[in-house]
Amino acid sequence: xxxxxxxxxxxxxxxxxxxxxxxxxxxxxxxxxxxxxxxxxxxxxxxxxxxxxxxxxxxxxxxxxxxxxxxxxxxxxxxxxxxxxxxxxxxxxxxxxxxxxxxxxxxxxxxxxxxxxxxxxxxxxxxxxxxxxxxxxxxxxxxxxxxxxxxxxxxxxxxxxxxxxxxxxxxxxxxxxxxxxxxxxxxxxxxxxxxxxxxxxxxxxxxxxxxxxxxxxxxxxxxxxxxxxxxxxxxxxxxxxxxxxxxxxxxxxxxxxxxxxxxxxxxxxxxxxxxxxxxxxxxxxxxxxxxxxxxxxxxxxxxxxxxxxxxxxxxxxxxxxxxxxxxxxxxxxxxxxxxxxxxxxxxxxxxxxxxxxxxxxxxxxxxxxxxxxxxxxxxxxxxxxxxxxxxxxxxxxxxxxxxxxxxxxxxxxxxxxxxxxxxxxxx
DNA sequence: TCTGGGGTCCTAGGACCC
DNA sequence: TCTGGGGTCCTAGGACCC
Numbered sequence: 435x436x437x438x439x440x441x442x443x444x445x446x447x448x449x450x451x452x453x454x455x456x457x458x459x460x461x462x463x464x465x466x467x468x469x470x471x472x473x474x475x476x477x478x479x480x481x482x483x484x485x486x487x488x489x490x491x492x493x494x495x496x497x498x499x500x501x502x503x504x505x506x507x508x509x510x511x512x513x514x515x516x517x518x519x520x521x522x523x524x525x526x527x528x529x530x531x532x533x534x535x536x537x538x539x540x541x542x543x544x545x546x547x548x549x550x551x552x553x554x555x556x557x558x559x560x561x562x563x564x565x566x567x568x569x570x571x572x573x574x575x576x577x578x579x580x581x582x583x584x585x586x587x588x589x590x591x592x593x594x595x596x597x598x599x600x601x602x603x604x605x606x607x608x609x610x611x612x613x614x615x616x617x618x619x620x621x622x623x624x625x626x627x628x629x630x631x632x633x634x635x636x637x638x639x640x641x642x643x644x645x646x647x648x649x650x651x652x653x654x655x656x657x658x659x660x661x662x663x664x665x666x667x668x669x670x671x672x673x674x675x676x677x678x679x680x681x682x683x684x685x686x687x688x689x690x691x692x693x694x695x696x697x698x699x700x701x702x703x704x705x706x707x708x709x710x711x712x713x714x715x716x717x718x719x720x721x722x723x724x725x726x727x728x729x730x731x732x733x734x735x736x737x738x739x740x741x742x743x744x745x746x747x748x749x750x751x752x753x754x755x756x757x758x759x760x761x762x763x764x765x766x767x768x769x770x771x772x773x774x775x776x777x778x779x780x781x782x783x784x785x786x787x788x789x790x791x792x793x794x795x796x797x798x799x800x801x802x803x804x805x806x807x808x809x810x811x812x813x814x815x816x817x818x819x820x821x822x823x824x825x826x827x828x829x830x831x832x833x834x835x836x837x838x839x840x841x842x843x844x845x846x847x848x849x850x851x852x853x854x855x856x857x858x859x860x861x
Numbered sequence: 862t863c864t865g866g867g868g869t870c871c872t873a874g875g876a877c878c879c
Numbered sequence: 880t881c882t883g884g885g886g887t888c889c890t891a892g893g894a895c896c897c
Contacts, residue, residue: 468865475865491864509865536868536897622895653871655895682867689862731864776866838863 438551438574438601439671440542441581442525442562445569445589447538448476451517452507454567455846463504467492470686470837471508479591508842514538516847520566528558533671541578543671555597575600578669579662582619583609583637610663611638620659625652637663677717677782683707684725684776687835691772697726698759700835702824704777705751705758712749712779713809718788719779720747722757724765729773738765747781747788750801751808754779755822775835 444450448466453459463480467473474490484502486495492506499506518537525532529542544554551574559572571594573584580600587609588598600606616626618637628651634640641663648657658668683704691697701724712719723741728734742757758777811820 470863470865472863472865489864493863496863511866539897620895624894653894655871679869684866686865729864774865837865 436546436576438544438546439576439578439581439667440529440544440555440558441573441578441585442521442540442542442558443571443573443585444521444538445571446476446478447517447568448507448509448514449478449481450568451514452510452843453478454517455843456505459505463499463502464507465499465504466507466509467841469509469839470688471840472686475509506841508839510843513843513847517566517568521562521568521570524562524565525558528554528561531671531673533673541581541671544574551601552597552599555599559597570596572597573600574598575606576665577662577667578671579619579659580606580665583613583663586613586617606665607638609637610641611636613637615640618659618663620656621652625656677715677784679782680778680780681708681711681719681782682776682778683711684774684778685837686774687772688838690729691775691835692769694763694766694768696835697762697766697772697775699825700775701726701758701762701777702755702822704775705755706822706825708777708779709749709751709754710809710812712782713785713805716785717782718747718749718785719754719782720744721780722754722761723778723780724758724761725774725776725778726762726765726772727774728770732771732773734770736767736770738767740765741778741780743781747783749785749805751805751822752801755824759824 449464452464452466459478461480462478463484463486464478465474465481465486466476468475471492473492474486474488474495477486477488481504484498484504486498486504498504514537518534522532522534522540525540525542529544531543533541535541542558544551555572555574559570562568562570571585571588573581573586573588574597575581575584584598584600586592587600588594588596590596600609613636615621615629615634615636616623618640621629621640629635629640634643641660643660645657645660648660652659661668685700685704687700691700705722721741721743723739725737725739727737740761742761744753744757748754754777808820
């Protein structure tokens with residue numbers, strides 16, 4: 435009996451989520467845009483066939499989309515997160531160890547009881563599709579990196595049927611010889627071209643390179659990747675229970691912001707959101723960083739990143755907002771067309787490890803009940819129910835920093851008001 | 862006019878110490 | 880003031896991921 439590493443990867447996840455509630459869009463070109471309707475982040479197979487590429491700025495392809503009748507959606511992360519949770523809960527019925535690697539991918543560990551790993555993989559595949567309506571690809575191997583390769587070839591565009599096992603040495607080697615080196619998980623847009631220039635064009639060639647050479651060129655992380663491709667596990671599958679190290683909340687503006695007061699509203703908003711995430715996760719942070727910058731595509735450029743360390747860990751909205759605003763005032767330079775702002779908190783620890791008396795600061799021990807009350811209101815009535823004075827202009831319709839989102843789909847699964855009245859589900 | 866929003870890990874180099 | 884080896888800690892930046 436051995437342990438298998440299985441990767442479940444949703445096909446064109448955001449587009450698939452949108453299609454769930456618009457079944458008439460199946461077999462049609464569909465794309466989903468990033469926040470601010472900036473660029474293309476998810477494409478149906480039909481949209482890929484039109485030559486629309488990942489990360490392409492929308493303004494460059496708008497005309498082509500119009501010509502071919504491409505359906506366009508602004509990203510609806512509330513919907514995607516909810517569908518992601520549903521997929522994960524199906525997987526947890528089939529495996530004890532489920533690692534939700536990203537919103538559209540999960541690793542699970544299965545043991546090969548009865549030698550029926552292929553059957554188990556197919557059962558998983560069928561269950562997710564039947565219960566969520568989201569098409570997925572399933573790859574089975576002995577390491578995470580090889581499971582990635584297996585899933586790659588499980589996709590319809592490579593002739594796969596949704597489930598692919600990469601277990602026999604011969605099958606594995608054939609796959610690696612076919613896989614371009616820059617498609618390997620862990621070899622990115624920087625190292626890929628370097629390796630190709632050196633003649634290492636495929637994963638098959640990569641695994642035949644000398645370890646010392648690999649260590650020097652790719653550092654330890656790259657060497658581990660190669661070990662994994664050779665079949666030696668270096669990255670274990672498991673739910674990561676440790677707290678995150680940092681938390682960033684940021685957004686590009688709908689149009690350039692010049693004045694400090696506009697930036698203050700945005701920073702107050704991002705700081706509040708960061709504090710809320712900390713409380714939801716039962717965590718507290720001690721470092722508060724602010725980032726502001728102009729567009730990279732303007733001649734009048736400025737970017738800044740700076741922060742303060744608090745005297746104690748906290749997740750109090752008011753403390754974090756005030757800190758962020760004072761950092762902002764320090765770094766703000768007049769006259770630049772700012773395009774983006776964000777707040778990052780670091781040095782994150784579990785809330786319970788912080789002395790209860792100081793969790794909200796000695797001067798504000800009474801604030802904890804207030805934060806609880808705010809969280810309860812937000813949970814009950816939504817994000818817009820409670821905001822800070824500093825970000826109040828967000829409530830108005832014409833707030834200069836608010837991002838554009840012109841073609842947003844309804845929050846079908848996460849807002850009572852948007853639940854569809856008819857659900858024409860077709861399997 | 863218009864180019865996302867999150868994260869992690871590793872390394873090199875500087876500051877500082879004996 | 881200069882010489883030198885050897886160690887730790889911290890941070891910025893680079894590389895990767897979705």
